[in-house]
Amino acid sequence: MKPYKGALVMLLIVLVTALPSITKGQQLDPILKDLINKGLDKSHGLNSNGFEVEQAKVDQQLAKSVFLPKITLNGSYTHLNDDITFDENTTTLLTATQKLVIKDAIGLPFNSTFPNDIPLQEVPVLQNQNILRSSVDVDWVLFSGLEASNALQASKHKEASLNYVGLAEEDKIALKIIETYDQLALVKASKKVLKSTENYLNEQVLYVNKAIENGLATPISRNKIALAKQQLEGKKLEFEHNNTLLIEALHQLTGESRVDLQMLNPQLHSFAVDGEVSGEKRNEIKALEEAEKATQYQAKMLKSNFIPKVALKGHYEFLEENLSLLDPKWYVGVGLKWNVFDGNQSRLKRRKIQLETAKYREQIADANEMIALGISKAEISYEAALMNTKIVQKEVELAKENYEMVNTQFKNNLASINEVLDALNDVEKANFKLQQSYFQERRAVADLLHAKGILNY
Numbered sequence: 147m148k149p150y151k152g153a154l155v156m157l158l159i160v161l162v163t164a165l166p167s168i169t170k171g172q173q174l175d176p177i178l179k180d181l182i183n184k185g186l187d188k189s190h191g192l193n194s195n196g197f198e199v200e201q202a203k204v205d206q207q208l209a210k211s212v213f214l215p216k217i218t219l220n221g222s223y224t225h226l227n228d229d230i231t232f233d234e235n236t237t238t239l240l241t242a243t244q245k246l247v248i249k250d251a252i253g254l255p256f257n258s259t260f261p262n263d264i265p266l267q268e269v270p271v272l273q274n275q276n277i278l279r280s281s282v283d284v285d286w287v288l289f290s291g292l293e294a295s296n297a298l299q300a301s302k303h304k305e306a307s308l309n310y311v312g313l314a315e316e317d318k319i320a321l322k323i324i325e326t327y328d329q330l331a332l333v334k335a336s337k338k339v340l341k342s343t344e345n346y347l348n349e350q351v352l353y354v355n356k357a358i359e360n361g362l363a364t365p366i367s368r369n370k371i372a373l374a375k376q377q378l379e380g381k382k383l384e385f386e387h388n389n390t391l392l393i394e395a396l397h398q399l400t401g402e403s404r405v406d407l408q409m410l411n412p413q414l415h416s417f418a419v420d421g422e423v424s425g426e427k428r429n430e431i432k433a434l435e436e437a438e439k440a441t442q443y444q445a446k447m448l449k450s451n452f453i454p455k456v457a458l459k460g461h462y463e464f465l466e467e468n469l470s471l472l473d474p475k476w477y478v479g480v481g482l483k484w485n486v487f488d489g490n491q492s493r494l495k496r497r498k499i500q501l502e503t504a505k506y507r508e509q510i511a512d513a514n515e516m517i518a519l520g521i522s523k524a525e526i527s528y529e530a531a532l533m534n535t536k537i538v539q540k541e542v543e544l545a546k547e548n549y550e551m552v553n554t555q556f557k558n559n560l561a562s563i564n565e566v567l568d569a570l571n572d573v574e575k576a577n578f579k580l581q582q583s584y585f586q587e588r589r590a591v592a593d594l595l596h597a598k599g600i601l602n603y
């Protein structure tokens with residue numbers, strides 16, 4: 147009789163230790179938190195989203211740089227086929243005018259003959275044949291018609307939208323890692339149940355062998371136990387296969403080494419969650435709202451296309467000797483550009499963006515409805531999971547009572563070994579269902595927290 151008592155005590159201990167501890171609030175296993183952080187670092191999708199955020203920041207810098215002066219250094223050399231000069235009539239006129247000025251200066255009448263001994267200055271060319279230029283230009287936007295400021299605001303809201311998209315993606319990755327980790331915990335807990343069954347069967351082998359020696363049992367009973375052990379080995383192989391698959395899944399999700407993951411021993415800790423706790427606005431909604439604001443500023447940017455733009459222009463020549471007679475050495479000016487009509491291009495583009503804004507509004511309304519539905523479903527699933535756990539706990543209790551009764555009858559030769567094995571199988575199945583129920587309970591909690599936007603990790 148002692149082997150039966152020892153096996154029963156061991157089985158009860160396993161069932162008790164398999165029960166999850168109750169944790170108030172959401173407190174994840176530190177190892178699980180570390181795996182989530184590693185998964186977030188590894189995610190290619192998050193890294194890609196991070197690059198898009200950086201691009202949005204660069205767009206903001208581009209919008210600000212509109213008001214910075216643009217300085218350009220210029221250099222060139224040109225060889226003409228000939229010097230650029232005045233035409234013959236203009237040259238004759240300039241020479242005659244020079245003679246009149248000289249006559250007036252020396253006191254000769256204007257109609258007198260010009261003295262041959264007085265040299266005349268040659269009429270200069272307009273542009274030498276060889277032209278070497280070196281200059282600097284400055285272009286400075288003083289007022290962009292609010293186009294740059296609207297572009298800056300659009301980029302800021304785009305960055306915020308992308309950040310919220312990244313946070314929403316982080317939630318999905320965390321949920322996947324939590325689920326895989328819990329699945330691993332479920333496999334570990336199930337293997338403990340199989341181990342307790344194996345220990346019981348080993349004790350049964352000893353008892354039946356002695357019973358056969360004393361003529362109290364037949365070899366058929368021993369064969370029945372051997373068959374049960376073989377079936378147990380099949381279950382162990384299946385769970386080992388599932389354990390390997392889950393280790394590989396965690397490796398792919400987090401990048402953690404398979405050796406370290408093999409050493410994990412996760413537990414199914416139950417969370418006590420207040421179903422009435424208020425939620426927060428989901429990151430998906432925040433992302434859509436920021437995207438809507440970005441399109442609104444894009445529309446304003448196109449509308450500002452018809453506001454006058456003011457810019458300053460400056461130019462300075464370093465090589466004065468190569469300038470033509472008509473070229474200034476430097477100049478500074480202020481210009482105004484006013485787009486009065488652009489063939490309806492801005493109006494049509496703005497209309498297109500307004501339709502994009504309306505699309506985001508519809509997506510926000512749809513997302514709010516889907517989230518409200520998701521919260522309701524998660525709350526119902528959570529309540530159902532709690533009720534199911536109570537039901538299965540009662541099944542475990544009944545299965546244990548039935549096992550104890552059949553075991554007592556077997557010891558008094560009132561029940562067969564088949565009935566004992568069936569009772570043990572019922573306890574095993576009930577305990578598997580209980581572990582599965584704890585797993586579903588944790589899934590329901592995680593889904594509820596995520597639906598309410600308060601999933602912390």
